[in-house]
Amino acid sequence: MTKGRIILHVDMNSFYASVEQSHRPELKGKAIAIAGNPKERRGIIVTSSYEARAKGIYTTMNVGEAMRKCPELILLPPDFPKYRNASKAMFTILRSYTSLVEPVSIDEGYIDITEISSERHPLEIAQEIQMRIYNELDLPCSIGVAPNKFLAKTASDMKKPMGITILRKRDVPSKLWPLPVIEMHGVGESTAKKLESLKIYTIGDLAHVEEYMIRQALGKNGVRLRARANGEDGRKVDPNSIYETKSVGNSTTLPIDETDIQALEKTFEIICGKVAERLDAKKLCGSTLSIQIRDADWHNHSKSKTFQNPIYNKNVIYEEAIKLFHQLWDGTPIRLLGVTVSNVFDRKQSVEQLSIFNFEQYAKQEPIYELIDNIERKFGKGAIQKGMEVGKQTYASKTSFSKDFLEDLKDIDSIE
Structure with a gap:
């Protein structure tokens, strides 16, 4: 190591x-x-x-x-405030070793100890971190030690609770390849089923499949999974990555196993409203919309659509979500519904692409733009605007607990 x-x-x-x-x-x-x-x-x-x-x-x-x-x-x-305080204390301990700490969620994170390991053995550092968290916070943790993030994540799962596991790339054939592919990080039930259709049942099968075949079946994600099955992962530990919002979503569990279409559509309307509010709070828009259905037997089903122009409006999100829902739902009782807008980015960077499909809509707006030009010529540039941003923009969500703890970590940055 x-x-x-x-x-x-x-x-x-x-x-x-x-x-x-x-x-x-x-x-x-x-x-x-x-x-x-x-x-x-x-x-x-x-x-x-x-x-x-x-x-x-x-x-x-x-x-x-x-x-x-x-x-x-x-x-x-x-008791979420209590958990946030514990998380903040845990990451404070990690940052006492190096600034290269990447929180993944409230209770896990990566730490790159390459520089400090030149003076001390990595296992000794891992043991010290584990004992400090246990002695100072009275909390157990498991630690994976590896040359990359995928192997480190895999290793930390191997011994729980209070385990420390070293996983080298040369260990991959003996320790990972025999395992069912569903046990690999990044492979869910849906992906596992697709892999099984290709006669890929173990992590070893995935590691040895021809790249063109996995690319044809799963695209770039398939190529990425194949590389990780071979122990390859070039991602760096990035302390700032958690502040980049990649998706905004909301879901709800229904009071009963629902089959009434009006009740389901009403639930979708509420969910889409919350997603739109969260996008608006962060001044974001996204190009991909996904819906999730969990049926009464706890089977998850999802369907998504990617748009040429990004979306953020409640009505648009709802209309498109309902279309996806009717394409996906087979009438079985539903336990949970969810809506997510992903591939999100700053709304200021959004430039809508004109096409033969939306040109007419822009033509209708032309008189409005002409009126704005006349007003600006009279009163100066910026006298009237399509929208006004109030307050300082932030990418940190104020609407879900899973992201709130990031604000605490920003506080740590500010006092160091």
């Missing part, structure tokens, strides 16, 4: 539950779970302690089912 880059992936173990046990020592050693309102259908297990997992409790399990399986299970409501 002395040549090339040395990257750690730090993954907090059962984070929310561990934070609760840290604050309330009487909960240590007990089966606890963080969940929504147990009286509502949307009450599902968000995370659980390892004691609860040993008794069959898992994330996304319905609260009622969890209580039947483990009657002694202690249910706790989420």
Whole structure:
């Protein structure tokens, strides 16, 4: 581990539950779970302690089912401010070693220790980080040590809780290739099914498939997955990458398994309104719209469409989402609906491309632009504008907890 880059992936173990046990020592050693309102259908297990997992409790399990399986299970409501503070403290410890820290989510991140490992062995550094987080915050974590981000992420999953795993590129054939392809990071159920149709069942099969074949089946993502199956990943640890919003979405779990089309369309209207509000709050637009359906049997289905011109308007998002929904839905009862606008970017950078399809719309607006020109000639340039931006622009979301912790990390930057 002395040549090339040395990257750690730090993954907090059962984070929310561990934070609760840290604050309330009487909960240590007990089966606890963080969940929504147990009286509502949307009450599902968000995370659980390892004691609860040993008794069959898992994330996304319905609260009622969890209580039947483990009657002694202690249910706790989420305490997000508490979790954000713990996350902030954890990343403060990581940044005491180097500025090359890339948070991935509230409870995991990468740290590039290449420079400091010239003076100390990487394993020693990983052990010290793990023990500092445990002793100073009373929180367990697992750490993967590897020459790139993909292998580090994979390694951190190999020993939980409180594990440290070194995964070298030369270990890939023996440790990764025999595993089912679904166990590879970046491969979900949908991708796994596509790979199986190509007779790709293991990570090793993916590593050895002809590049032209995987490119034809999955495009650039397929080529990227093939490279990672061979232990290759050129991504650098980028401290600023988390501040780049890549998508904006919203989803909701329905009170019942719904089949009524009017109720479903109304739900879509509400979801699309929230997505539009979030895009507006960040002054963003996006070129790809995706919808997600989870049926009563917990099977996920999705469909997406990419537009020539970026979208951000609520009505447009809703109209296009409904079109996708009718193309995708087969009438089975629905448990969850979701809408996401991805490939987002600053709305100021959006330049709508004229085409034979929207030229007429611009022709109709021409008298308006002529009026604006006349007013500006009389009162000066900028006297009237199509829209006005109020306040300082920020890419940080104020609308979802999963991104709120980034604001805390910005605070860390400002005081160092």
